[in-house]
Amino acid sequence: MKPKVFITRKVSEEITQKLGEVCEVEMWEEEDTPVPRDILEEKIKEVDGLLCLLTETIDKELLTQAKHLKVVSNMAVGYDNIDIEVANQQGVMVTNTPGILTETTADLTFALLMATARRIVEASDYLHQGEWKTWSPMQLTGQDVFGATIGIVGMGRIGEAVVKRAKGFGMDILYHNRSRKLETEKQYGVIYVELDHLLRESDFVVILTPYTSETKNLIAQRELALMKETAILINTARGGIVDEKALYQALKGNEIWAAGLDVFEKEPVSLQKQLLTLPNVVTLPHIGSASINTRIRMAQMAAVNLLNGLTNKSPVYSVV
Ligand code: GLV
DSSP: OOOOEESOOOOOHHHEEEEEEEETEEEEEOOOOOOOOHHHHHHTTTEEEEEEOOOOBBBBBHTTSSSSOOOEEEEOOTTTTBBHHHHHTTEEEEEEOOOTTTHHHHHHHHHHHHHHTTTTHHHHHHHHHOOOOOTTTTTTOOOOOOTTTEEOOSOOOOOOOHHOOOTTTOOOOEEOOSSSHHHHHHHOOOOEEEEHEEEEEEEEEEEOOOOOOOTTTOOOHHHHSOTTOOOOOEOOOOGGOOOOHHHHHHHHHSSSEEEEEEESSSOOOOTGGGGGGGGTTTSSSTTTOOOOOHHHHHHHHHHHHHHHHHTOOSSSOOOO
C-alpha cells in the first residue's frame, strides 16, 4: 500500500506527480489561503507524511493525534512552527530546506537594509503623492551604507552570505552568535563581540538568528536603548525575536533611527499595528526567500525530503 501524504498548500504539478509515483497524495488546493485547522487535524490522523509551510502550527495537540505520521517536511529553513520536542518523542522526523535559500534571503536582507537606510519607500511615496516640488539639500536624506559598521546577530549560512555583501560595501563587520565562527572570522575579518557591544557599536543591527525560547524577545527595551540614535534595525529572521512594542517606543522616541522588517510576531501583521504608522519603518510581507527559482527549488527539496523520510533514504535535511 502506498504511503499517504498531505500537502498543506497548492504546489506545482511536477511536485504532485513526483510524489504521486510513490505516495497517495492529497493537497489543500488553495494558493493563498492556509489550510483550516480542522481539516489539518482530520488529515494528520490519516497520513504518513505531511508537507507543510511555516503558516501551519504543528503543535503537540496535532502531533499526538498523528498515529501514522513518520515525516513532517517543512518548506522553509526555519522550523519554529513545529514542536520539535514532541515530534522527537513521537518518533516523527522533521525536515527543512536549508542552503538553497541562503543567497536569496541575504539579497533581500541587504535590499531591506538599503531601502531603510536611504528611505526608498518613503521617497517613492513622496513622489507619487505629488510632494516633490523641487530638489532641496536635506530632502529625504538617509544614512550611509558604504563604510558603516554592520552587526550581525546569528552567524549561520545567511549571516555569512550577508557578510559577503557587506564586504562589497566596505563595511566593518561585527557579529554575535552562540558559538564563535573562527573560519568565518579568518576568511572575512569579521569580529566576534558580545551582544551589548554589537548593539552599542553598530550602525546596522541585522537579526538572522533562529527563533527559539532563548531568542524570544532577544531585542527588547534594554537592548534597543543600547543602540545608537542613528542606528537601523533589520529583521529578516522571525518577528518574535524583537519585542515589537519596545521597538515602536524606541522608534517613536527617536532612540533609534529606523527599522526594516520582513517578519512580525503575528503574521500577516495587522494594518492597525502601531509600527505600521511610522514613516521610518520599512515593512515587507515575509518575502526573504521569495525569488521564483528559490521558491521552486524549496518546494522540490521539501518533496525530496518527504520522500526520503518515508522511504528511509538519505540524505535528508533532517532537524530531528
Ligand atoms: C522563511 O522564513 C524560512 O524559514 O524559510
